[in-house]
Amino acid sequence: MALEDRQTAPVDAVQHALRVLESVDTHRHGVSAEQLAREIGVPVGYLGQLLTMLQRERYLGFLPGGGYVIGETLVMLGAANHDEALAEKLRTVLAQLRDDVGAAVYFSRYDDGEVRIVDFADGPNAPRVNEWVDFRSAAHASAVGKCLLSQLDHSSRLEHLSRHRPARLTSRTMIDDRTLLGELERQPATVPTLDLQEYAVGTVCAAIPVTIGKMVACLALSMPLAEVHRLRPAVDMLNERAAPVLLSMSI
Known part of the structure; x- marks a missing residue:
């Protein structure tokens, strides 16, 4: 399944959002959208969408008299x-x-040489992946693991695979080091990393990198194979809605 290149819109939005918050912080009695647009140097139309998101996430408030x-x-x-x-x-x-997105969602980081699921949100209609093999040992097979490894340099990937030897978890699992390393090397940062039944039969997953300074992190989703037709639109929406996660981690 080919998923089109994703743009850097969430990262750009966060960079502008941080500038908005810095500017608002200097105006103790409130500031208008028009003045913010002038100070930051972005069109009022674009800023309006950003201000809506910042209000929704309660990073900004709006005074009754305006501002x-x-x-x-x-x-x-x-x-x-x-x-x-x-x-x-x-x-x-x-x-x-x-x-x-109508799927279980995960935020993960690569901490001290290990894959770590920091938190997730699932539900009756959005079942999470059954962790039948420790995610720390299955980075080669999971969308989360491959997304995190793709953000490391070559020597760090080699070091990780030397500690966690790729094992065949399903018939689709890639276990050849050279092939796996080549795939990770070629993985564009703007393209979601996929797991199409490589970790668990009956489950598909996708992950997008979350670039926050030197932190190696990602957002991911999973869904049953029967819903694979929803994977692309779900990943697109995850990418579009990633800004609040990036913003909270940037402050």
């Missing part, structure tokens, strides 16, 4: 209990993404 101010989410993330607030915000965003 944007810093919202409660930004205040919480800037408080002493930042980690707790960030975890709660991530749970909320993932739950919304689950409902939007």
